[in-house]
Amino acid sequence: MITVRSLTKQYDDTAVVDDVTLDLAGPGVTALIGPNGAGKSTLLSVVARLLSAERGTVHVGGRDVHRTGSRELATVLAVLRQEHDLAARLTVRDLVMFGRFPHSRGRPTSHDVAVVEEVLSRLELGGLSHRFLDQLSGGQRQRAFIAMALAQQTEYLLLDEPLNNLDLAHAVAIMRMLRTAADTLGTRVVVVLHDINFASRWADEIVAMAGGRVVAQGPPAEVITPEVLHGLYGVDVHVETVRGHRVAVHYG
């Protein structure tokens, strides 16, 4: 369970996360959508304790994140950030092994090695595992960072725009993996997505943000509507139901 209460994060005098209260219960996939600058990344960063907040509280699995040690938090919560600032002269395998650090404390066991191998293979990175990060394409590098987060094997997984740079096949594969993690391992996934149709297809629930506030929350059928999307993006869209999923199309 992720519980956010009256959370406010300000820069100068401007609240970029503005009095947000949110309950994300049980396993499942929640997609966070909304226009540029809505506060999605900031909210995710405060939940993951990468940023502090001026007001409010965040609990993850009953722990107050701002009163929990980094080491303990890293065993329950993994986060994929939008910007990656790790050294380029790191191999893919080393990066993914980094994800095991909260468990291995730098002394990987055969279990840690097996987890890394399995994740590398699942993300089709086996053949690239000895490459340095600066020798990869944008999409390959993105998959390597996703692999690092998955290798952490945490109950809570927060991902900020994981589909950046990914082609359609790899984007689908990642969303399927997140869905499987939620359904079979009981993982609680929160994922920032710009592609509202991916959100509609794969998420149980969509949280829509604008101006630092949550403006809509519910199953895709309630959020992927012309009215909500116009309110969010100021764009007219047509919504159809295809195989049980809402699909939004903008014709201009």
Ligand SMILES: Nc1ncnc2c1ncn2[C@@H]1O[C@H](COP(=O)(O)OP(=O)(O)OP(=O)(O)O)[C@@H](O)[C@H]1O
């Ligand atoms: N370090 C900072 N200093 C000042 N303002 C900031 C800082 N970081 C973010 N902001 C502002 O906070 C607001 C929310 O930014 P945030 O990155 O959370 O939005 P977002 O919804 O994730 O946007 P995007 O879809 O563009 O990634 C934006 O107006 C942004 O300019």
